[in-house]
Amino acid sequence: MQSTIGTLNLDTLFQTLLQAQREYLANAVSRADVIDDFMTNNPAIEAGKFLMNLYSFNVGKVVEIEGKYLEKQLALWSGKWMQNASSPVVETDKSDRRFDAQEWKDYPLFDYIKQSYLLTSDALLKVVESANLDDKTKEQMAFLARHFVDAMSPANYALTNPEVLKLAVETKGQSLADGLKILHEDLGKGYISLSDEAAFEVGRNLANTPGAVVYENELIQVIQYEPVTEKVHAVPLVIVPSIVNKFYILDLAPESSFVRYYVSQGYTVFIVSWRSASPALQHLTWDDYIEKGVIAAIEVASEITKQEKVNALGYCVGGALLTCALAVLASKGKYPVASMTHLIAMLDYSDPGEIGVYLGHAFLDQQLKTLTQGGVVSGKELSRAFSSLRANDLVWSFVINNYLKGKTPYAFDLFYWNSDDSNLPGPMFASYLRDCYVENKLVQPGVMTVCGEPVDLRLLNLPTYIFNASEDHLVPWKSGYESVKHSAGEVEFVLGGGGHITGPVNPFSKNKRNYWIGGDVSGGADEWLAGAHSMQGSWWPHYAAWLKAHSGSEVPAPKKPGNSKYRKIEAAPGRYVKERVL
Template identity: 80%
Template sequence: MQSTIGSINLDSLFQALWQAQQDYLTEAARRAGVLGDSVSKNPAIESGRLLLDLYRLNAGKVAGIEGEYIEKQFALWSSMWMKNTAGSVVDTQKGDRRFDAQEWKDYPLFDYIKQSYLLASDALLQVIDSANMDEKDKEEVAFVARHFLDAMSPANYALSNPEVLKLAIETKGQSLVSGLKMMAEDIGKGYLSISDEAAFEVGENLANTPGMVVYENELIQLIQYRATTEKVHAVPLVIVPSVVNKFYILDLAPESSFVRYYVSQGYTVFIVSWRNTSPASQHLTWDDYVEKGVIAAIEVASEITKQKKVNALGYCVGGSLLACALAVLASKGKYPVASMTLLIAMLDYANPGEIGVYLRNAFLDQRLKALSQGGVVSGKELSRAFASLRANDLVWSFVINNYLKGQKPQAFDLLYWNSDDSNLPGPMFSSYLRDCYAENKLVQPGAMTVCGEPVDLDLIDVPTYVFNASEDHLVPWKSGYESVKLSRGKVEFVLGGGGHITGPVNPFSRNKRNYWVDGDVGGSADEWLASAQSMPGSWWPHYAAWLKGHSGKEVSAPENVGNGKYQEIEAAPGRYVKEREI
């Protein structure tokens, strides 16, 4: 006798579920090159047995994993039928929000589907973790496996997602119709919508801190913000943002604006706005970004404020560019900064995290050689690569929300910025990946020659503030911590809560999360954290206090921006930031 719920044939459904598990485990094995085309198709137990064939593993370890997997699967099955609920055989990991909705708990069938998927996922990852193989190879296999598992989540498919089914019934199918329309729109645009783009406009409700563009060349515009206090610190703050997205991550809505906050604290703030690369500028190199970007910005800010030194802050890739530029200047006997700040930046790329997986294949080597001769690297391509590192949060959650539920993405300024991509010139991008990520030359004295000068970070002898975020998936905080060992000046290391964006952009007005300070920078990252003190709220006031000690005396705020040589060109945020990806 067949079991059914409504028109759903449970026997067929469970058989299909076992087969789906078998299929993706089989595909993972084939990709690793350890299985041929002939694989047993028996359900349930064969899903566990298949793990034995993966990656030439220790038989004892795999037998234990296999046994536990099968035992839990049968316990899950029995619990569902005997108690009319799937029970709690396996739980989701911390931070995994895919199955948070009550529907996954209320309906035994879907609770079973969820837990069966989680058990199979855990088993596969345990098998890979116990593999007798090189650690880097293991990391790459695990990376691919996680992508398979993320894609196979029952939450990603309408018929196995109770939230989607319930909404479809309530709306009489209209949610699915709306989802198909949004999918068609996104296909036409060529990318997945992750924010309500109609809700924001750069220069209106984003990037609207008052200021003027006071300098520009083919690569940058330099913005000086108007003072809002009667007195300002004499030494200005020059910000070098990342090159991958637009600068206004540090100047979002007024209550979230890093720039606006420090202007309100009496700092004269300059920020670089990188130009979006077009075919006309595809020839630009890493040297151009150092000379025409960082060095030019420091020199102009110094001349406008009539200060021999400025405080310089580098955000993400901007931190690597800043350190490189200061080393180039130091090799010429020039020392134009009073302090250096590295904001979620890496100087030592020995352990770049999961993104390093993308740098270990022959195809990439060939592409970098081609890009070194010219070309434009699409910002959308880079954004997709970064999003893939957190696919459940930055890809699949929006597939479910937009296409399966038919709901428009919310108006979220951080995600709007995240989708406002910038192209990069091939030669610059090629040098960055090869010299920093692949060969880690930035920390090797004399290994890089930039602007005709050997790069030696040991020549940088200034007070340094290093900020990293504890959950950063692009710049792992322990890799960022290695920067403290590369500075001859006194170093202040601060670890914030949150990720790559939410860590640094933690507005004082909201005062969320926490940060750690005052650890012992003489030891390892773990030793630093063990000795550090946790502080509640935003780290912005801590940085303002530190910066004050390197900003000179207070002087009367200037009535205007720029000077006789560098006059106002246009109002902030300028036209460069509004140029969209071509």
């Protein structure tokens, strides 16, 4: 049986690829350094040494896995080239979109390559799972092994991807030439393009909700948004966003803007715009982010609106910063917040999820000591680390689209934002890693001292709204749920569909996915979910209704931003958010 794509003889190609596969399988263990591109500080070399250490493995289990693997490979060979089987030996996981294209099914050669790869990957991961290791080490090694097999996917290489070959034939090689051009451009930028960056501009079609910067210091700008209703709720909403990416994840295009929606519901909204750390800011600490960032923003909003208390929302790392700041104020007898909201935030870091694999290496202690002395942590490096947790979706799919197919990425606002990173000061980042991720001090009463005050979350007796997302890989929802146990006041826990970004950014205008409410927060996460019920659409209206109960009476909307003390500095979104990390 002869198979071709255009003038390409696939049977001849198959023989070459089969030989390459034999050589690959014979040397797979020694090639563990392939995952080095994903991992900071070369843990891949450690992975290779681990895989070479047979004493770590259950030999009997390995032999059993090998036997089943060879049996399935033989069945696969027979089915594809002797027509003795009508169904695939291995089924593709429904969540795995790498082989969805029809070309993988149309050509027996490439169907064979795909299934052989999946069999080999499954066998390798099972071998790692069988190792005689403690749970934490096994989790790290499984993570490294997954990166290895993901990197080795035949979809990632031109000669083993039928979509790429077909397109190259159809375009007479122009797609490959275009891919090399895009690769050259991305090498110059230092990162993989996730979106058509020419399609977006901060302040034009992103972060363009009308407002004004009413306060700034070396670390933050505070933006007050213009009202669109005749009356507004008296108590304002102050948003403390994440420090790794820019604040406008909550103010994307108008139809997707979290900020714009709540302004339309009659809330006076303030948001913190964190400044990307330059060498001049490399000395800033966690205490500085608390005092000059969170506390300063709350004071500004309170003074402008003439309210003793504000509603405060912390997004991602902003949730930890906000909670810590309120605990510092509470230790001084100050309670300037009427309600607190955690948006995909984490307070208890005992189970940080997959990102914990980066915290178990010997280099971490020395790295923290170095960062404590100063320096700037690259936002690009942090972004690459986060992307590595979902490498097939956030790395390899773009390698295939951009470089192998020569296609410009789609204009997608979320991916544009994802590439708009912020640098962090070394001392601040070191404190965050050590005190939260490594030592989990934030939830231990009196163990963590910030701004000279002991941090005790038990002092925060206020209504709290906690939102997490069911598919979040950076803040696993069950870890986010642990915040319930550290909230002294009445708690409303809401679980949304989607991931770390698509969960919270679920616009009412599109009303997609669903969310769960109504579970019993007195028990654990599983018990809560068992008693919760699903609601269709966006969770934004639910939060607006909850927030209304803590926002006081309606008052005439302000005619201009700020007041006599805090005057308009510049139009939103301000200068700080437009500073790009190169």
